[in-house]
Amino acid sequence: MTLHAELRVRRGGFDLGVDLGVERGEVVALLGPNGAGKTTALRALAGLTPGGRVTCDGSAWDGLPAERRPVGVVFQDYLLFAHMSVLDNVAFGPRARGTRKAEANARALDHLRQVGLEDFAKAKPRTLSGGQAQRVALARALATSPELLLLDEPLAALDASTRLRVRSELARHLRTYEGHTLLVTHDPLDAMVLADRIVILEGGRAVQEGAPREVVRQPRTDYVAHLVGLxxxxxxxxxxxxxxxxxxxxxxxxxxxxxxxxxxxxxxxxxxxxxxxxxxxxxxxxxxxxxxxxxxxxxxxxxxxxxxxxxxxxxxxxxxxxxxxxxxxxxxxxxxxxxxxx
CATH class of the missing domain: 2.40.50.100 (RNA polymerase II/Efflux pump adaptor protein, barrel-sandwich hybrid domain)
Known part of the structure; x- marks a missing residue:
C-alpha cells in the first residue's frame, strides 16, 4: 500500500508545495540544498508543522496530533534521554502509548537485539559511541511499529570513519523494515546508498525524482549535476x-x-x-x-x-x-x- 502526502506549508516568505508517494517497504530520499524545504516536509509528515494532507493505507492522518500519528522519527542529533538507560529510551514510545512496562521492555530488548545492542540495555546514552547512539535512536523509532519511519540527516552527527560503517548497517536494517521510510539528507552518497528512489527538492518544489541510477545519469538541474560531478x-x-x-x-x-x-x-x-x-x-x-x-x-x-x-x-x-x-x-x-x- 502507498502513503500519499500532499504537503502545503507557508512560513514567512517560504512556500512548500510537494506531493510524495512512498510504497510499503520502499525508502525514499528527499535530497536538496539547505533551505530547500526538506525539514519542513518531514515536520509536516510527522504532524509537527500543520500543512497538507497525508493518507496511508486508506486512513487519513489529517488533524491527528504528532503523538497520535503512527510515525517514528530518528533525529539528526538522536535526542536520546540522557537520564534514562538505553532500554528505557527504546521502551519509552510503547509505554507512552499505554503498553505495560514488562511488555514494553520485552519489545525494547527485541529491537536492541535486532541492532546488535542488547548488551548495552542498562547503559546510559553518554557512554555510547556515535554509531551506537544512532542504532539506539533507530530501535526507539521502530519500537512503536510505525507505518512511517522518518530519518532526519541520520548520519550527519558521525565522523567520516564511522559514517561509512554505520551507513552500511543502516542500509541493512532498512531492508528488513516493512513500513514506509522517508530519508531527509543533503548528502548525495547517503541518498544513493540508502534509497530506492530519490526526490530532489529545490525552493520548496520537487524538480526531479527517480531511482538513484536515473538521477545520476540524467540530472535535470544545475544542483543535481553539481552533486554528481557532471x-x-x-x-x-x-x-x-x-x-x-x-x-x-x-x-x-x-x-x-x-x-x-x-x-x-x-x-x-x-x-x-x-x-x-x-x-x-x-x-x-x-x-x-x-x-x-x-x-x-x-x-x-x-x-x-x-x-x-x-x-x-x-x-x-x-x-x-x-x-x-x-x-x-x-x-x-x-x-x-x-x-x-x-
Missing amino acids: NFYRGTAHSTEVRLDDGGTLTVAEPADGPVHVVFPPSAVSLYQEKPAGSPRNTWPVTVSGIEQHAHTTRVDLDGSPAVLADVTTATVAELRLQPGDELWASLKATEIHTYPR
Whole structure:
C-alpha cells in the first residue's frame, strides 16, 4: 500500500508545495540544498508543522496530533534521554502509548537485539559511541511499529570513519523494515546508498525524482549535476549539433532534435596549449579561472563558450604550468557527451 502526502506549508516568505508517494517497504530520499524545504516536509509528515494532507493505507492522518500519528522519527542529533538507560529510551514510545512496562521492555530488548545492542540495555546514552547512539535512536523509532519511519540527516552527527560503517548497517536494517521510510539528507552518497528512489527538492518544489541510477545519469538541474560531478548544459539539438543556451556549440555522436540536456564528466575534457589536430572532436578556446586540488586529480575551472570543468592529472598541471588567466584549448570527444530530452 502507498502513503500519499500532499504537503502545503507557508512560513514567512517560504512556500512548500510537494506531493510524495512512498510504497510499503520502499525508502525514499528527499535530497536538496539547505533551505530547500526538506525539514519542513518531514515536520509536516510527522504532524509537527500543520500543512497538507497525508493518507496511508486508506486512513487519513489529517488533524491527528504528532503523538497520535503512527510515525517514528530518528533525529539528526538522536535526542536520546540522557537520564534514562538505553532500554528505557527504546521502551519509552510503547509505554507512552499505554503498553505495560514488562511488555514494553520485552519489545525494547527485541529491537536492541535486532541492532546488535542488547548488551548495552542498562547503559546510559553518554557512554555510547556515535554509531551506537544512532542504532539506539533507530530501535526507539521502530519500537512503536510505525507505518512511517522518518530519518532526519541520520548520519550527519558521525565522523567520516564511522559514517561509512554505520551507513552500511543502516542500509541493512532498512531492508528488513516493512513500513514506509522517508530519508531527509543533503548528502548525495547517503541518498544513493540508502534509497530506492530519490526526490530532489529545490525552493520548496520537487524538480526531479527517480531511482538513484536515473538521477545520476540524467540530472535535470544545475544542483543535481553539481552533486554528481557532471558538466551540465541546456541546448537545442539539430541532428548531431547542439546549440547551447548560454553560448557555444557541441557536436555529439547520437543525433537528436529539439530541446535537450547535455552532460559529460570533467574527466572527458583535455587541455592543450595549442589547438589540437587529428580526429574530429569538439575544440574551443578557454581561459583558466580557478584551480582546485582534489584527492588524485586537479579540477580546473575554465571560462569559454561553453564554460567547462576539467579534471586533469598532476602531470598535466606540471606540463602546462597551469595558472589562473592562462589561455588554453579545451578538447572533448563527441562520444563522451550524453544528451536527453528536456
